Amino acid sequence: MTTLWSDNHPDGLGLEPRAVHEGMKFKVTSEGEILGEACVFRADQHQIEEKMVKVPTKNGKFAIEKYIHVDVMCHVWLANPGRCSTDSEVYLMRVYGLAVVRKEPNSLNSKVLE
Numbered sequence: 001m002t003t004l005w006s007d008n009h010p011d012g013l014g015l016e017p018r019a020v021h022e023g024m025k026f027k028v029t030s031e032g033e034i035l036g037e038a039c040v041f042r043a044d045q046h047q048i049e050e051k052m053v054k055v056p057t058k059n060g061k062f063a064i065e066k067y068i069h070v071d072v073m074c075h076v077w078l079a080n081p082g083r084c085s086t087d088s089e090v091y092l093m094r095v096y097g098l099a100v101v102r103k104e105p106n107s108l109n110s111k112v113l114e
Helices: none
Strands: 003-004 015-018 025-030 033-042 048-056 062-078 088-101
Touching: 025 062, 033 088
Parallel strands: none
Antiparallel strands: 003 015, 025 033, 033 062, 048 062, 062 088
């Protein structure tokens, strides 16, 4: 998704990609094993597009994939094997990474792949 914003300058319009939003949830994994869950608490830092790739689909059209650097704050719940998880095991963590977002042909919305 791209956000349109304006600053105090009369001509100050800009477009900024937004891959990750407040309230989004993600699984925390390592080598395919689920370690916990993260919920985005703050996503107000700039999200910077690294590159965009056109990916051919089976029907001959193109999907668009964008690689966007994100810097967000998350509430993270980590699984404790052999123990019950409680709310007191929630951590507030800054997460910086590369989000891969894909928009299929004829779709109005994009989805975060990674």
